[in-house]
Amino acid sequence: MAARNEGVISRVSSSISESSIVSKGKSVASDAGFVAKKLLKSTGKAAWIAGTTFLILVVPLIIEMDREAQYNELDLQQASLLGTPAPQKMSVDTLGQTIKLFTLKPGHWEIET
Amino acid sequence: MATRVPPPATPSPVPAEAIKPEKVDYMNLPCPIPYEEIHREAMMSLKPEHFEGMRFDFTKGLNQKFSLSHSVVMGPTEVPSQSAETIKIPTANYEFGANFIDPKLMLFGRILTDGRLSARVKCDLSENLTMKANAQLTNEPHMSHGMFNFDYKGSDYRTQLQLGNGGLIGASYIQSVTPHLSLGGEVFWAGQHRKSGLGYAARYNTDKMVASGQIASTGMVVLGYVQKVSEKVSLATDMMYNYMSRDVTASFGYDYILRQCRLRGKIDSNGCTSAYLEERLNMGLNFILSAEIDHKKKDYKFGFGLTIGE
Numbered sequence: 073m074a075a076r077n078e079g080v081i082s083r084v085s086s087s088i089s090e091s092s093i094v095s096k097g098k099s100v101a102s103d104a105g106f107v108a109k110k111l112l113k114s115t116g117k118a119a120w121i122a123g124t125t126f127l128i129l130v131v132p133l134i135i136e137m138d139r140e141a142q143y144n145e146l147d148l149q150q151a152s153l154l155g156t157p158a159p160q161k162m163s164v165d166t167l168g169q170t171i172k173l174f175t176l177k178p179g180h181w182e183i184e185t
Numbered sequence: 186m187a188t189r190v191p192p193p194a195t196p197s198p199v200p201a202e203a204i205k206p207e208k209v210d211y212m213n214l215p216c217p218i219p220y221e222e223i224h225r226e227a228m229m230s231l232k233p234e235h236f237e238g239m240r241f242d243f244t245k246g247l248n249q250k251f252s253l254s255h256s257v258v259m260g261p262t263e264v265p266s267q268s269a270e271t272i273k274i275p276t277a278n279y280e281f282g283a284n285f286i287d288p289k290l291m292l293f294g295r296i297l298t299d300g301r302l303s304a305r306v307k308c309d310l311s312e313n314l315t316m317k318a319n320a321q322l323t324n325e326p327h328m329s330h331g332m333f334n335f336d337y338k339g340s341d342y343r344t345q346l347q348l349g350n351g352g353l354i355g356a357s358y359i360q361s362v363t364p365h366l367s368l369g370g371e372v373f374w375a376g377q378h379r380k381s382g383l384g385y386a387a388r389y390n391t392d393k394m395v396a397s398g399q400i401a402s403t404g405m406v407v408l409g410y411v412q413k414v415s416e417k418v419s420l421a422t423d424m425m426y427n428y429m430s431r432d433v434t435a436s437f438g439y440d441y442i443l444r445q446c447r448l449r450g451k452i453d454s455n456g457c458t459s460a461y462l463e464e465r466l467n468m469g470l471n472f473i474l475s476a477e478i479d480h481k482k483k484d485y486k487f488g489f490g491l492t493i494g495e
Contacts (some may be wrong), residue, residue, distance in 0.1 A: 121480050125458045128476050129450045132462055133441065140443045 209363060214341035217367035220357035221345070223386050226395045227409030230421035230440035233449050233461035235475045237261055237486040244494030252494075254282035260488065271484055300324040313338045352376020357384075365389055371401075404428030417442050456481045469494055 088094060218225060238260010246252040258280070261273035278297055285292040291307040305319040315338070320331040332349040347355035352375065359369030366389050374381040384401035392413075399407045409423040424435040438451035450460040459477040466472050473490040 121456075124478060124480075125452065128458050128460050128478060129452065132448055132460055132474075133439075133450065136441065136443055136446050136448050136462075139445065143444055 211363075214361035214364060216338060216341060217343060217359045217361045217369070217388070219336065219343055219345065220359045220369045220371060220386065223359075223369070223388050223397050223399060224407065224409045224423070226411040226419075227397065227421050227423050230411060230419060230449060231423055231436055231438045231451050233475075235459055235461060235477050235486065236488040236490070237475075237477075238488050240473070240488065240490035242490070242492045242494075244492075246494070250285055250287050252284045252286070254280075254284065254494075256280045256282075269482070271482065347373070351378075359386070365391055404430075455479070 236258070238258065240256065240258045240260075242254065242256040244252055244254045257278070259277040260275070262276045264272045264274055266272045278299060280295055280297045282293065282295040284294075289309045291305075293305040295301075295303045300323065302322040303320065306317065308316045310316050315336040317334040317336065318332065320329075322329045330350050332347065332353070334348075335346045337344045342358065342360040344359075345355075345357045347353065347357075349355075353373070354376070355371060355373035357369060357371035359367055361367045366387070369386045369388075371384040371386075372382070373384075382402045384399065384403075386397070386399040388395070388397040390396070394413065395409075395411045397407075397409045399405070404427050406426040406428065407423070408425075409421070411419055411421040413419045419440045420438070421440060422435070422437045424433065426433045434454055436451055436453035438449060441448045446462060446464045448460070448462050450458075452458050457477065457479045460475075462474040464472045464474070471492040473488075473492065475486070475488040475490070477484075477486040479485070
């Protein structure tokens with residue numbers, strides 16, 4: 073009984089594995105795997121080229137532009153401190169403490185802490 | 186008398202006159218730039234001196250006119266080979282140079298530890314005539330050469346006569362046609378190789394852009410275009426086509442001249458990306474970074490350098 077049963081199972085399984093649908097499915101799956109692998113590889117390569125190109129061309133540019141902006145800011149600050157001081161405000165540095173003076177009326181200074 | 190046209194002193198024709206293009210004085214055109222420097226701006230932006238390894242340059246002025254230079258270069262150098270792969274061998278070189286600079290006379294001499302010697306002379310013979318000479322001596326046979334150039338600078342044209350060893354004779358002429366456009370041509374004859382050629386060039390420049398084109402009978406076509414975007418930024422593109430070997434290269438690059446640095450980047454149609462950064466650390470102290478990657482040939486070149494003096 074058991075042997076017959078086994079025989080049926082093996083016959084069924086062999087008939088399934090030998091059917092054209094299964095072999096077609098197998099080849100499609102392997103094709104899909106191959107294509108996916110190739111696609112992944114080529115995307116990886118493209119990403120690598122794009123990344124290294126970005127590293128060479130754009131990263132130094134960003135860093136230098138940032139530095140330039142910092143210099144410009146520093147210049148602007150210095151110009152406002154030395155060249156044309158703000159007319160209504162000045163600060164006095166005494167004993168390491170900065171006291172800000174501001175005025176409401178000309179010649180009359182108030183202290184702002 | 187009543188129908189007489191009123192004198193043009195009325196305010197209405199002023200804007201119309203402002204729009205009208207300025208009359209070009211064709212007798213008073215500016216002097217063009219020399220024929221061999223026709224692509225100057227594009228070359229400056231797109232072809233910095235990339236190097237691999239380390240370099241150190243030191244220039245010391247002994248007095249106002251005389252200066253000495255020392256430079257050390259270490260790194261791999263490419264050896265020409267038949268195979269597609271590049272072969273590199275490590276080399277180290279020291280170069281000693283002496284310069285004499287005077288407005289009327291310039292002398293430069295360089296000697297390398299591997300035995301190469303080069304000398305350049307630029308001498309103003311008269312106000313318009315300049316003589317340039319350069320020579321290179323090596324211990325390898327047939328690699329030494331010498332060349333004499335005579336440049337004549339007219340009011341709106343320039344001519345040049347070239348004489349070199351190996352029977353090389355060349356002449357070029359460039360003329361300003363309008364205030365912005367200049368056209369030129371050249372002929373050359375290389376006696377040793379029994380080759381001769383003709384070439385033409387055109388250049389159009391305004392203060393915002395420069396376009397230049399050159400064609401030669403050797404099959405070379407070179408086109409260049411530089412656009413000045415702002416005071417600090419310029420964008421450049423060029424194309425090189427060789428009719429004989431049918432290869433064409435186009436490249437696009439940027440050139441940023443900032444307060445503390447100059448940065449030049451370029452990408453070309455062969456998949457080669459390069460950048461060149463010159464950073465000013467201090468007065469007379471420059472730091473150089475050079476990078477060049479060629480994905481197709483898998484050739485990666487990185488270099489750093491220091492320049493002291495000048």
